[in-house]
Amino acid sequence: MKIIELTGSVSLRRDVESGTSEQTKAVKSVIEQVQTEGDRALRTLTERFDGVTLPRFTVSEDEKKEAYENVSDRELSALRNAIRRIRAFHERQLRESWFFTEEDGTILGQKITPLDSAGVYVPGGKAAYPSTIMMNVIPAQVAGVKRIVMASPPGKDGKLNAAVLVTAQELGVEEIFKIGGAQAIAALAYGTETVPAVDKITGPGNIFVALAKREVFGHVDIDMIAGPSEIVVLADETAPPEYVAADLLSQAEHDEMASSVLVTTSKALAEKVKEEVEKQLDSLPKKDIATSSLENYGAIYVAQDMAKAVEAVNELAPEHLQVMTEKPEMLLGKIRHAGAIFLGHYSPEPVGDYFAGPNHILPTNGTARFSSPLTVDDFTKKSSIISYSKEAFARDREDIMTIARLEGLEAHARSIEVRNIKGEESK
Amino acid sequence: MKIIELTGSVSLRRDVESGTSEQTKAVKSVIEQVQTEGDRALRTLTERFDGVTLPRFTVSEDEKKEAYENVSDRELSALRNAIRRIRAFHERQLRESWFFTEEDGTILGQKITPLDSAGVYVPGGKAAYPSTIMMNVIPAQVAGVKRIVMASPPGKDGKLNAAVLVTAQELGVEEIFKIGGAQAIAALAYGTETVPAVDKITGPGNIFVALAKREVFGHVDIDMIAGPSEIVVLADETAPPEYVAADLLSQAEHDEMASSVLVTTSKALAEKVKEEVEKQLDSLPKKDIATSSLENYGAIYVAQDMAKAVEAVNELAPEHLQVMTEKPEMLLGKIRHAGAIFLGHYSPEPVGDYFAGPNHILPTNGTARFSSPLTVDDFTKKSSIISYSKEAFARDREDIMTIARLEGLEAHARSIEVRNIKGEESK
Numbered sequence: 001m002k003i004i005e006l007t008g009s010v011s012l013r014r015d016v017e018s019g020t021s022e023q024t025k026a027v028k029s030v031i032e033q034v035q036t037e038g039d040r041a042l043r044t045l046t047e048r049f050d051g052v053t054l055p056r057f058t059v060s061e062d063e064k065k066e067a068y069e070n071v072s073d074r075e076l077s078a079l080r081n082a083i084r085r086i087r088a089f090h091e092r093q094l095r096e097s098w099f100f101t102e103e104d105g106t107i108l109g110q111k112i113t114p115l116d117s118a119g120v121y122v123p124g125g126k127a128a129y130p131s132t133i134m135m136n137v138i139p140a141q142v143a144g145v146k147r148i149v150m151a152s153p154p155g156k157d158g159k160l161n162a163a164v165l166v167t168a169q170e171l172g173v174e175e176i177f178k179i180g181g182a183q184a185i186a187a188l189a190y191g192t193e194t195v196p197a198v199d200k201i202t203g204p205g206n207i208f209v210a211l212a213k214r215e216v217f218g219h220v221d222i223d224m225i226a227g228p229s230e231i232v233v234l235a236d237e238t239a240p241p242e243y244v245a246a247d248l249l250s251q252a253e254h255d256e257m258a259s260s261v262l263v264t265t266s267k268a269l270a271e272k273v274k275e276e277v278e279k280q281l282d283s284l285p286k287k288d289i290a291t292s293s294l295e296n297y298g299a300i301y302v303a304q305d306m307a308k309a310v311e312a313v314n315e316l317a318p319e320h321l322q323v324m325t326e327k328p329e330m331l332l333g334k335i336r337h338a339g340a341i342f343l344g345h346y347s348p349e350p351v352g353d354y355f356a357g358p359n360h361i362l363p364t365n366g367t368a369r370f371s372s373p374l375t376v377d378d379f380t381k382k383s384s385i386i387s388y389s390k391e392a393f394a395r396d397r398e399d400i401m402t403i404a405r406l407e408g409l410e411a412h413a414r415s416i417e418v419r420n421i422k423g424e425e426s427k
Numbered sequence: 428m429k430i431i432e433l434t435g436s437v438s439l440r441r442d443v444e445s446g447t448s449e450q451t452k453a454v455k456s457v458i459e460q461v462q463t464e465g466d467r468a469l470r471t472l473t474e475r476f477d478g479v480t481l482p483r484f485t486v487s488e489d490e491k492k493e494a495y496e497n498v499s500d501r502e503l504s505a506l507r508n509a510i511r512r513i514r515a516f517h518e519r520q521l522r523e524s525w526f527f528t529e530e531d532g533t534i535l536g537q538k539i540t541p542l543d544s545a546g547v548y549v550p551g552g553k554a555a556y557p558s559t560i561m562m563n564v565i566p567a568q569v570a571g572v573k574r575i576v577m578a579s580p581p582g583k584d585g586k587l588n589a590a591v592l593v594t595a596q597e598l599g600v601e602e603i604f605k606i607g608g609a610q611a612i613a614a615l616a617y618g619t620e621t622v623p624a625v626d627k628i629t630g631p632g633n634i635f636v637a638l639a640k641r642e643v644f645g646h647v648d649i650d651m652i653a654g655p656s657e658i659v660v661l662a663d664e665t666a667p668p669e670y671v672a673a674d675l676l677s678q679a680e681h682d683e684m685a686s687s688v689l690v691t692t693s694k695a696l697a698e699k700v701k702e703e704v705e706k707q708l709d710s711l712p713k714k715d716i717a718t719s720s721l722e723n724y725g726a727i728y729v730a731q732d733m734a735k736a737v738e739a740v741n742e743l744a745p746e747h748l749q750v751m752t753e754k755p756e757m758l759l760g761k762i763r764h765a766g767a768i769f770l771g772h773y774s775p776e777p778v779g780d781y782f783a784g785p786n787h788i789l790p791t792n793g794t795a796r797f798s799s800p801l802t803v804d805d806f807t808k809k810s811s812i813i814s815y816s817k818e819a820f821a822r823d824r825e826d827i828m829t830i831a832r833l834e835g836l837e838a839h840a841r842s843i844e845v846r847n848i849k850g851e852e853s854k
Contacts, residue, residue, distance in 0.1 A: 074829055075829055075830075075833050077826070078825070078826035078827075078829040078830050078833075079830065081823070081826050082826065082830060089535055092525070092527065093537070098519070100519065106783075107770075108516055108783060108784050108785060110520070110785075110802075111759070111768070113763055113764075115796070115797050116763065116796070128834070129834050130830070130833065130834070131830060131834065163833055163834075199796050199797045200797050218652075218792075218794075220797065221794075221797035221798065225645075240847075242845050243842075243845055243846055246838070246841050246842040246844075246845040247842045249838045249841070249842070250836070250838040250839045250841070250842040252838070253836060253837070253838040253839070254836075280841070280845075284837060284838050284841075285837045286836075286837065286838065290838065328814070329814070332538070332812070335810070336540055336543065337540075337810075338810050339810060339811070340810060340811040340812075340813060341538070341810050341811065341812050341813070342813045342814075342815075343534075343812065343813065343814035344814055344815070345846070346815050346816065346817045346819075346820040346846060347813050347814055347815040347820075348842045348843065348846070349839075349842065350827055350831055350839040350840070350842055350843055351813060351815050351820070351823070351827060351843075352811065352813045353831075353839065354826075354827050354830045354831065355823055355826060355827050355830070356533075356535060356813045356815060357535050357813075358535060358537075358811035358812075358813055359811065362811075363808075367645075367648075368808065368810070369542070369543065369626050369808075370542050370626045370627050370647065370648035370808055371648065371808055372808045372809035372810075373809060373810075373811050375537075375809065377804070381790075381795065381796075381797055381798055381799045382799035382800060382802065383762070383764075383765050383766060383767060383768050383795070383799075383800075384766070384767040384768065384779065384785035384786065384789075384800050385759070385767075385768050385770065385785075386767060386768070386769045386770065386774050386778060386779045386783045386784075386785055387755070387756070387769075387770035387771055387774055388769075388771070388773050388774040388778050388783060389773065390773045392773075393773040393774075393778065396508070396778070396782055398505070399504070399505035399508050399509065399781075399782060400505075400777055400778060400781050400782050402501055402502055402505040403502075403505050403506065403509060403557070403558060403781045403782070404777055404780075404781065406502050406505075406557065406590055407555075407556050407557070407558065407590075409677070409680060409681075409713075410680070410711060410712045410713065411673070411676045411677040411679070411680040411711050411713065411717065412677045412680070412776075412777040412780065413777070414673050414676070414677070414707070414711075415670075415673040415674045415676070415677040415775045415776070415777055416775065416777055416778075417673075418669050418670055418673040418707075419670055419772070419773060419775070
């Protein structure tokens, strides 16, 4: 890793795959096919892209049971504990509808309603992540979404990954479809004979899934289009270099475009971390990916003082920020932009990726400047409530008509004027 | 207006202008020009599109003072009262950061931070809406956004609309630029020598503004891309037909593509409203627009009973819903999808457009199924807080490593494994 003296402003190098025009064209064509031909298109596309002919897209009871046989007791217990903690955290995010009254009888407020339905896309193949299902499904369930539909591409054997299937069952997801790629997104957005159309689609995926989500956005809601994963570790001389190095590497193994950055006030730590990274890198199964990621998107910045270091963190606006300083909580007020903030030496990112409770679906590419982790809020919507009393109406009618006419909207003024404010009882 | 017997499912006819490919190309070119040439491009483009050569884009103190001379005391007082009520409502939306602790010392939570900056676009020309400024600026101010920048196209005289300029001053907006169209959106997204780049751009505009917002989305955040405005009135026989007619017309005057729909259980009301609409239409200044709007996008549905009527409302998922029934509050629990819900006979839409307090920027085109009014939340973002104690870490480390390895991410497991859990005090 390069050690760089922090002088001016900094930014992560963020190359986002936005898809070639061929890919975009292919995705549009897949979506059209699914819209016009429904299940028949899904069958053909699954044969073409997943290389498997499925008699049906649903998961049989036998397959569901079999999945449990391929997950150890240790694994099952870990998954259950994770679900419990993640659910407990998200339950605290649930918001109630609220209102307030005015003495004249007026009621104003905000009604919170869960979405009717949500679709969760779960990538398949080698990168089958049970944690992804938890992080998408749990907030939707806590929000009160009645219908949660899951789609995931089948393997060559026509089956889903066992851990994925077990996790879905543990969560109580009942509608599971073996469909992947852009065709899955199209089916969830527009519906087919067997797949129900949903109101919102969340979950990660490859470039085709990402492009398809972008295409259907507006017709349905989507979560963010995630970029490559990022970590910034902010550390002083109290941080153990072997911890810092391991944490940087845990990000680097994700993806060749993943970014791992250390910002520190300690030149000594910088050098020790550099050494440790090289040492630990050697024995990693995903050594090649991590090496390439660190080379292109990794860096160690040495800052003059903590104020400058924190300012660099805010400029980076990272997805994950680990604060490994003597008193990390004292810096919390200065940190303006980060998707998730991990404090202290015993809060490495994997604690949050899998277990602590908060969501691991986080804003990337500097969008932490204006976006948030996935939350229960994302599976609800608000409606304003306006119940004006006759008394309030009588008091404010002149003002309302004045503004309507100032804006040149006479019919607006007349909808006020037409209302009788003398006599009769109010409704 | 057509009276239609409600039988099967219903939907609003929603034609959304999504722009021609020429328009998209023009907008892309404008954005590129602003990105590369900055102020010089803004000057050229303002000459071309607004037909005016400006010595500078900022508003002089003289212009600011002069604006007050063109707004009457009555108008000023109405604007101030509206600002007061809208601010009071939005202040109730402000959310605090929260956290909870576990006995072992773990702290988990959610930090709420205002965006650093926001840009508000305000359309100019004939459609100069002071209420738009309030509805965009107030939630940003309440959220705590430090830098609020406004852009609005200059008139042929090189000036801004007086009511717009007065409202901006009343709100305390200090950075006001006389720039319009796609070039204003580009300037706010990327910054120029004089215009600062912001984190989020909100506010309505013509097709070029909408396309430009779509283009810069991702680099900055945007609010929704609004479609034509919609109202649905849900009424029983207690609703005064002249009120209902006036309310339908207030929506219809907005735009030829605006949609005004009555859903009622009363055949008698349906017929009386139809008559009233024709009667009231005649004297409206915007008669032509309203007539065309009602013809193409207006309808009166007569439902068999209230349950069917409410189901139709949920299918329509309207931007504005007025409930004019005997006990409107009894229906609130059944209404799942609507941007704003106006209850009772004295809550016509203009009360909410200008004055009651809730935001008038609402989801259109059926997106009330999954989107919300503009709120203070939209000008803040969340960061997850994860501070695990050494004790919690020791308890959960096996589970975390198990899941990491189940997902094939060895470096994740090692970032747990490397941490010493014996001896030493915890951080």
